Amino acid sequence: MANVEETVLTYWAACESRDWARMGALLADDVVYHLPQSRERIRGRDAYLQFNREYPGRWRFSVTRVTGAGARVASWITATSDAEELPAVTFFDLDEAGLISVITEFWPEPYEPPPGREHLVERYPAATARSA
Template identity: 50%
Template sequence: MTDLRKTVERFWAAAESRDWTAFAETLAEDVVYTLPQTRERIAGRERYVEFNREYPGDWHLRTERIVAEPGQVVTWAHFTVGLEEMYAITFFTGEAGESGEGRITSITEFWPEPYEPPAGREHLSERY
């Protein structure tokens, strides 16, 4: 298990529990959060924490999978906002920490939208 993986696990746990102090402690001061679908970028720990604190609705998350190697972690997470369900793929990079627990320096998050498959391949696939 990499140090960054532990940090990302704490990041998601703090987000779910709305522990914004613990959440902020996982982030580098100059963290950059990027959302390619909306072409938004948030720079800085304070702004990113506030972005999450102000997010509307009663949202919750469950981490489905974590893939980690030194310096980078990818997560697949299931989110609910009220009755709506969605998944996000999140890429984290981080720094090495003196205590062995590095902080997150960049986050890029993708929110894939579900869509119907093209007609004509039903004989090859199974819907779930």
């Protein structure tokens, strides 16, 4: 099995460059993509690639952290468009051939913290969070 972290870094580089052939080469035929927050699931390489090709807007991706062991990898990225910047956490499972077989992605919405913990926390700008 190839280095799982390198596989995910290559995946994000393919997303960034919109190189769908390169991305497709990393995916199992029966890859499953989960979006728990919207309760959506996409099954199969072709459908997942089409989903990405047709996604609206021009997004840029920067990788903050990738870590993995065995056949599992997690990544923390920031996706940026003209209008917004969103952090995301993505979990990848790879099959025996080293291909990505399951992707589970969380796109948390930024929010203001509730009052009452100001004495315990330090606030920082969003851009600083990426260098943590």
